[in-house]
Amino acid sequence: MSSIYQHIITAKAKGEKLLAVLIDPDKMKLEAVSSFISKINQSIATHIFVGGSEVDEGITEILVDKIKKHTSLPVVLFPGDVIQITDKADGILFLSLISGRNPEYLIGKHVEAVSRLKGTNLEVIPTGYLLIENGKETSVQRVSKTKPIKRSEIQIIKDTAKAGEFLGMKLIYLEAGSGATHAIEPEIILKVKQKLTIPLIVGGGIKSIAELKSAYNAGADLLVIGTAFEEDEAFFNDIKK
Ligand code: 1GP
Numbered sequence: 001m002s003s004i005y006q007h008i009i010t011a012k013a014k015g016e017k018l019l020a021v022l023i024d025p026d027k028m029k030l031e032a033v034s035s036f037i038s039k040i041n042q043s044i045a046t047h048i049f050v051g052g053s054e055v056d057e058g059i060t061e062i063l064v065d066k067i068k069k070h071t072s073l074p075v076v077l078f079p080g081d082v083i084q085i086t087d088k089a090d091g092i093l094f095l096s097l098i099s100g101r102n103p104e105y106l107i108g109k110h111v112e113a114v115s116r117l118k119g120t121n122l123e124v125i126p127t128g129y130l131l132i133e134n135g136k137e138t139s140v141q142r143v144s145k146t147k148p149i150k151r152s153e154i155q156i157i158k159d160t161a162k163a164g165e166f167l168g169m170k171l172i173y174l175e176a177g178s179g180a181t182h183a184i185e186p187e188i189i190l191k192v193k194q195k196l197t198i199p200l201i202v203g204g205g206i207k208s209i210a211e212l213k214s215a216y217n218a219g220a221d222l223l224v225i226g227t228a229f230e231e232d233e234a235f236f237n238d239i240k241k
Contacts, residue, residue: 004047004074004091004123005170008222011046012199017216019045019239022078022203022226023067024052024178025059030066036229037070039236049224050089051078053139053178061086077122078224080143082113087120093171098164099130100146127171127201128164130157132184134204138177148177151184154191162195172196174220176204179227183211186218193219209238 011018021040028036040048048071050064060077065088067075077084077092085092094113097105117124131140131148141148149157161172174192176184183205193200202215203224215223228235 004076005125008199012221018047018222020047020049020076020222020224021045021229022049022224023063024226025050025055025063026052027230028063030063033063033066034070036233037067039233040073041071042241043236043239044241045239046073048073048075049078050075051080051084053080053143055080055084057083060084061088064088082109082116085113085116087122089122091123091125093127093173094124095127095129096169097131097144097146098128098160099149100144102144102146105144105146125171126169127173128161128169129173129175130160131175131177132157132188134177134180134182136181138180140175140177151188154188157188158191158195161192165196165198169198171199171201173201173203178204180205183215186214189215189218189220
Protein backbone atom coordinates (compact mmCIF):
# COMPACT_ATOMS: atom_id res chain seq x y z
CA MET A 1 0.00 0.00 0.00
CA SER A 2 1.32 3.44 -0.86
CA SER A 3 2.08 5.81 1.96
CA ILE A 4 -0.48 8.21 3.34
CA TYR A 5 1.49 11.18 2.07
CA GLN A 6 2.05 9.66 -1.35
CA HIS A 7 -1.69 9.09 -1.63
CA ILE A 8 -2.35 12.77 -0.83
CA ILE A 9 0.21 13.88 -3.43
CA THR A 10 -1.26 11.57 -6.06
CA ALA A 11 -4.80 12.75 -5.33
CA LYS A 12 -3.68 16.38 -5.58
CA ALA A 13 -2.03 15.71 -8.94
CA LYS A 14 -5.22 14.10 -10.25
CA GLY A 15 -7.47 16.81 -8.77
CA GLU A 16 -9.20 14.27 -6.53
CA LYS A 17 -10.45 15.84 -3.32
CA LEU A 18 -9.92 14.20 0.06
CA LEU A 19 -11.99 14.31 3.23
CA ALA A 20 -10.96 13.45 6.77
CA VAL A 21 -13.53 12.86 9.49
CA LEU A 22 -12.05 14.07 12.78
CA ILE A 23 -12.84 12.06 15.89
CA ASP A 24 -12.09 13.64 19.26
CA PRO A 25 -11.28 10.91 21.81
CA ASP A 26 -12.64 13.15 24.52
CA LYS A 27 -16.08 13.17 22.90
CA MET A 28 -16.46 9.78 21.17
CA LYS A 29 -18.03 7.03 23.29
CA LEU A 30 -16.51 3.61 22.66
CA GLU A 31 -19.93 1.97 22.31
CA ALA A 32 -20.78 4.40 19.49
CA VAL A 33 -17.64 3.67 17.46
CA SER A 34 -18.86 0.82 15.27
CA SER A 35 -21.98 2.58 14.01
CA PHE A 36 -20.15 5.88 13.54
CA ILE A 37 -17.36 4.20 11.57
CA SER A 38 -19.85 2.30 9.46
CA LYS A 39 -21.30 5.67 8.37
CA ILE A 40 -17.81 6.90 7.55
CA ASN A 41 -17.16 3.76 5.49
CA GLN A 42 -20.28 4.43 3.43
CA SER A 43 -19.29 8.04 2.80
CA ILE A 44 -16.81 9.81 0.53
CA ALA A 45 -14.42 10.19 3.48
CA THR A 46 -10.87 9.11 2.65
CA HIS A 47 -9.20 9.45 6.07
CA ILE A 48 -10.01 9.31 9.75
CA PHE A 49 -8.15 11.81 11.91
CA VAL A 50 -8.05 11.24 15.66
CA GLY A 51 -7.11 13.91 18.16
CA GLY A 52 -8.23 16.62 20.50
CA SER A 53 -6.93 19.52 22.52
CA GLU A 54 -7.44 17.91 25.91
CA VAL A 55 -7.42 14.12 26.08
CA ASP A 56 -6.34 11.92 29.00
CA GLU A 57 -3.45 9.50 28.52
CA GLY A 58 -4.38 6.07 27.16
CA ILE A 59 -7.79 7.07 25.79
CA THR A 60 -6.58 7.66 22.23
CA GLU A 61 -4.93 4.25 21.98
CA ILE A 62 -8.08 2.40 23.06
CA LEU A 63 -10.18 4.42 20.61
CA VAL A 64 -7.82 3.99 17.65
CA ASP A 65 -7.58 0.26 18.30
CA LYS A 66 -11.35 0.03 18.12
CA ILE A 67 -11.62 2.23 15.01
CA LYS A 68 -9.07 0.08 13.16
CA LYS A 69 -11.22 -3.00 13.73
CA HIS A 70 -14.04 -1.40 11.75
CA THR A 71 -12.38 0.30 8.78
CA SER A 72 -9.63 0.02 6.20
CA LEU A 73 -9.33 3.81 5.86
CA PRO A 74 -6.02 5.27 7.05
CA VAL A 75 -6.19 6.49 10.64
CA VAL A 76 -4.01 9.52 11.19
CA LEU A 77 -3.22 11.06 14.58
CA PHE A 78 -3.91 14.78 14.83
CA PRO A 79 -2.58 15.16 18.34
CA GLY A 80 -3.04 18.05 20.72
CA ASP A 81 -0.32 16.56 22.90
CA VAL A 82 2.41 13.89 22.86
CA ILE A 83 0.38 11.64 25.17
CA GLN A 84 -1.98 11.02 22.25
CA ILE A 85 0.73 9.19 20.28
CA THR A 86 -0.10 5.53 19.72
CA ASP A 87 1.33 2.99 17.31
CA LYS A 88 -2.16 1.61 16.70
CA ALA A 89 -2.66 4.39 14.09
CA ASP A 90 -1.15 4.50 10.61
CA GLY A 91 0.33 7.96 10.62
CA ILE A 92 0.70 11.20 12.52
CA LEU A 93 0.52 14.84 11.50
CA PHE A 94 3.71 16.17 13.09
CA LEU A 95 2.29 19.61 13.70
CA SER A 96 4.20 22.84 14.11
CA LEU A 97 1.96 25.69 15.18
CA ILE A 98 3.64 28.20 12.88
CA SER A 99 0.98 30.88 13.30
CA GLY A 100 2.06 31.16 16.94
CA ARG A 101 5.26 32.06 18.70
CA ASN A 102 5.24 29.55 21.55
CA PRO A 103 8.47 27.54 21.27
CA GLU A 104 6.80 24.54 22.94
CA TYR A 105 4.50 24.16 19.91
CA LEU A 106 7.24 24.99 17.39
CA ILE A 107 9.89 22.53 18.62
CA GLY A 108 9.47 21.64 22.33
CA LYS A 109 6.69 19.04 22.08
CA HIS A 110 8.38 17.62 18.99
CA VAL A 111 11.53 16.76 20.92
CA GLU A 112 9.36 15.09 23.58
CA ALA A 113 7.57 13.14 20.85
CA VAL A 114 10.69 11.47 19.49
CA SER A 115 11.05 8.88 22.26
CA ARG A 116 7.35 8.08 21.98
CA LEU A 117 7.64 7.60 18.21
CA LYS A 118 10.65 5.31 18.51
CA GLY A 119 9.73 1.75 17.67
CA THR A 120 6.37 2.67 16.13
CA ASN A 121 5.56 2.26 12.45
CA LEU A 122 3.72 5.55 12.30
CA GLU A 123 4.23 7.54 9.12
CA VAL A 124 5.35 10.95 10.34
CA ILE A 125 4.08 13.81 8.18
CA PRO A 126 5.56 17.25 8.97
CA THR A 127 2.70 19.74 8.87
CA GLY A 128 2.66 23.51 9.19
CA TYR A 129 -0.40 24.38 11.25
CA LEU A 130 -1.90 27.88 11.03
CA LEU A 131 -4.60 28.96 13.41
CA ILE A 132 -6.82 31.63 11.85
CA GLU A 133 -9.02 33.74 14.11
CA ASN A 134 -12.62 32.86 14.42
CA GLY A 135 -14.23 35.58 16.53
CA LYS A 136 -13.99 33.54 19.74
CA GLU A 137 -11.18 31.86 21.64
CA THR A 138 -10.55 28.33 20.37
CA SER A 139 -9.21 25.47 22.45
CA VAL A 140 -5.99 25.42 20.38
CA GLN A 141 -5.48 29.07 21.29
CA ARG A 142 -6.17 28.44 24.97
CA VAL A 143 -3.98 25.34 25.27
CA SER A 144 -1.08 26.64 23.14
CA LYS A 145 -1.24 30.17 24.56
CA THR A 146 -0.76 31.59 21.07
CA LYS A 147 -2.66 34.18 19.09
CA PRO A 148 -4.32 33.20 15.82
CA ILE A 149 -3.68 35.26 12.69
CA LYS A 150 -6.47 37.70 11.84
CA ARG A 151 -8.48 36.90 8.74
CA SER A 152 -7.75 40.37 7.40
CA GLU A 153 -3.99 39.73 7.55
CA ILE A 154 -3.91 37.89 4.25
CA GLN A 155 -0.28 38.69 3.51
CA ILE A 156 0.83 37.26 6.87
CA ILE A 157 -1.30 34.13 6.35
CA LYS A 158 0.21 33.60 2.89
CA ASP A 159 3.79 34.29 4.02
CA THR A 160 3.44 32.03 7.07
CA ALA A 161 2.16 29.17 4.93
CA LYS A 162 4.97 29.67 2.42
CA ALA A 163 7.56 29.86 5.22
CA GLY A 164 6.28 26.46 6.37
CA GLU A 165 6.84 25.09 2.89
CA PHE A 166 10.36 26.60 2.76
CA LEU A 167 11.09 24.97 6.12
CA GLY A 168 10.36 21.60 4.51
CA MET A 169 6.90 20.92 5.86
CA LYS A 170 4.97 18.54 3.64
CA LEU A 171 1.47 19.84 4.30
CA ILE A 172 -0.06 23.15 5.32
CA TYR A 173 -3.17 23.07 7.51
CA LEU A 174 -5.37 26.18 7.71
CA GLU A 175 -7.37 25.85 10.92
CA ALA A 176 -10.34 27.97 11.98
CA GLY A 177 -10.69 25.91 15.17
CA SER A 178 -13.03 23.12 16.10
CA GLY A 179 -16.63 24.29 16.05
CA ALA A 180 -15.67 27.63 14.47
CA THR A 181 -18.66 29.82 13.74
CA HIS A 182 -17.31 30.56 10.28
CA ALA A 183 -15.20 28.28 8.16
CA ILE A 184 -12.13 29.77 6.46
CA GLU A 185 -13.30 31.93 3.56
CA PRO A 186 -12.67 30.62 0.03
CA GLU A 187 -10.80 33.86 -0.76
CA ILE A 188 -8.19 33.03 1.92
CA ILE A 189 -7.93 29.41 0.75
CA LEU A 190 -7.44 30.56 -2.85
CA LYS A 191 -4.70 33.06 -1.98
CA VAL A 192 -2.78 30.57 0.17
CA LYS A 193 -3.17 27.87 -2.45
CA GLN A 194 -1.65 30.11 -5.12
CA LYS A 195 1.54 30.35 -3.04
CA LEU A 196 2.01 26.66 -2.28
CA THR A 197 3.30 23.67 -4.15
CA ILE A 198 2.55 21.29 -1.25
CA PRO A 199 -0.99 20.05 -0.44
CA LEU A 200 -3.35 22.27 1.54
CA ILE A 201 -5.57 21.02 4.37
CA VAL A 202 -8.46 23.18 5.59
CA GLY A 203 -10.61 22.60 8.66
CA GLY A 204 -12.77 24.19 11.31
CA GLY A 205 -16.42 25.13 11.12
CA ILE A 206 -17.36 23.35 7.88
CA LYS A 207 -20.99 22.31 8.34
CA SER A 208 -22.61 22.00 4.93
CA ILE A 209 -22.08 20.56 1.47
CA ALA A 210 -22.04 24.11 0.10
CA GLU A 211 -19.13 25.07 2.38
CA LEU A 212 -17.35 21.84 1.54
CA LYS A 213 -17.68 22.45 -2.20
CA SER A 214 -16.57 26.05 -2.02
CA ALA A 215 -13.49 25.12 0.03
CA TYR A 216 -12.59 22.44 -2.53
CA ASN A 217 -13.20 24.83 -5.42
CA ALA A 218 -10.97 27.42 -3.79
CA GLY A 219 -8.13 24.90 -3.73
CA ALA A 220 -8.28 22.85 -0.52
CA ASP A 221 -6.87 19.39 -1.23
CA LEU A 222 -8.09 17.78 1.99
CA LEU A 223 -10.88 19.00 4.26
CA VAL A 224 -11.26 18.07 7.91
CA ILE A 225 -14.73 17.94 9.48
CA GLY A 226 -15.47 16.92 13.05
CA THR A 227 -18.14 18.92 14.85
CA ALA A 228 -20.75 18.74 12.06
CA PHE A 229 -20.75 14.93 12.31
CA GLU A 230 -20.65 14.95 16.11
CA GLU A 231 -23.68 17.21 16.24
CA ASP A 232 -25.71 15.56 13.51
CA GLU A 233 -24.82 12.19 12.03
CA ALA A 234 -27.47 12.78 9.36
CA PHE A 235 -24.80 14.92 7.68
CA PHE A 236 -23.28 11.60 6.55
CA ASN A 237 -26.34 11.15 4.28
CA ASP A 238 -25.19 14.19 2.30
CA ILE A 239 -21.77 12.72 1.63
CA LYS A 240 -22.62 9.13 0.74
CA LYS A 241 -20.42 7.44 -1.85
C1 1GP B 1 -10.62 21.01 14.12
O1 1GP B 1 -10.26 21.44 11.80
C2 1GP B 1 -10.84 20.57 12.71
O2 1GP B 1 -9.30 20.92 14.48
C3 1GP B 1 -12.30 20.32 12.43
O3 1GP B 1 -13.11 21.37 12.88
O4 1GP B 1 -14.77 20.30 14.38
O5 1GP B 1 -15.24 22.51 13.34
O6 1GP B 1 -15.24 20.44 11.95
P1 1GP B 1 -14.67 21.12 13.13
